[in-house]
Amino acid sequence: MTKRKNYLSSSSGVLAIAKQPAPAKVTRYSDGDSLYLIHHPNGSLFWQMPYRYQSDKDIKPKQKTYQIGVFKSAKQDIDTAFKPEVSLKQARVERDKAKQLLADDIDPTEHKNKEKNKYEQKDLFKVVAADYISEKQDTTPKNVKKLQGFLSKHILKHIGDYPITAITAQDVIQTGLAIQNHFEKQGEWTADTTSKCVELIGSVFEYAINTLSYDIINVAYGRNNRALDVYRASAYPVNPRTHGEQSFATI
The missing domain is CATH 1.10.150.130 (Tyrosine recombinase, N-terminal domain)
Structure with missing residues (x-):
């Protein structure tokens, strides 16, 4: 796979976003090539990749969202001991893997679910x-x-x-x-x-x-009713027409 050279973000840029106050509404930041960092009003940040896929049962391609992982949970503080669950580098690797699966006509979300069952x-x-x-x-x-x-x-x-x-x-x-x-x-x-x-x-x-x-x-730490209410208030996937969207390049 061709190595990208035009990323819009950096690890320090993501950390700068994490240090910002939680937004009033769901905001997403683009790293380019379909990778987004989602910032929730509860302070959590996580990685998503929107994509389209048509299975044998579908009449036409469907818009879907691949959940890559959490960068920062709502309960985590940004201090010297902070370590992201999924870093920017890891998110890019997972995004590239998902794109390769799509190139091979495999739904990355379905593939991820099947992989979860390959354990003892x-x-x-x-x-x-x-x-x-x-x-x-x-x-x-x-x-x-x-x-x-x-x-x-x-x-x-x-x-x-x-x-x-x-389990994530x-x-x-x-x-x-x-x-x-x-x-x-x-x-x-x-x-x-x-x-x-x-x-x-x-x-x-x-x-x-x-x-x-x-x-x-x-991963269940901090997932209380208050946190769930915030997640429920915002539908997935994020709709750029109704939610804020920014590029890392503007941060």
Whole structure:
């Protein structure tokens, strides 16, 4: 693949954006060649690549968005110890990989989802979560049953078959939003249920890190109801006609 020489941004430029106050509305910054840094009103920044793809089932190409990863979560502070989850360099590599998949007539989003399933059974979130609950010694049988209910009724249908090492912050956010939407359609208030489900996902991650020695980040940290409400207020993918868009070159 031809090496690009006309990038619009730099690592220092991205860091400068991260240090800015959170915008009033979703804003995206272009690095060129379909790579965008999305800045949310809650302060988080993440990488996206919009693309068009036509599967065998589609009559015409569909506009889609490839979620590359998070640069900075809403809870992270920009200080000397800050380290992005996905750096600018890594985002460019992932963008180039996605473009190569498209050149080979492969949907990068579908490919990413399939790759998540190429792991050992013991690494699946549902297996790690079951181990976590079975080893809980500091709670009552009633609470264990409640946790099992959160998993079986609300969480596992979304990320249960994903290996815990491949689950992203976006996966957790979309799971939380799906739980909220499910109950709201029934006219039920579910802030407490959603919060406890996301909290349980975070506890499973902490168990995987501290007890099972997985070398991963707790991507559920900070994904509370307030953060979910901000994400829900802005539809994906970002529409440049209704949201701010800037080039890194202007920063």
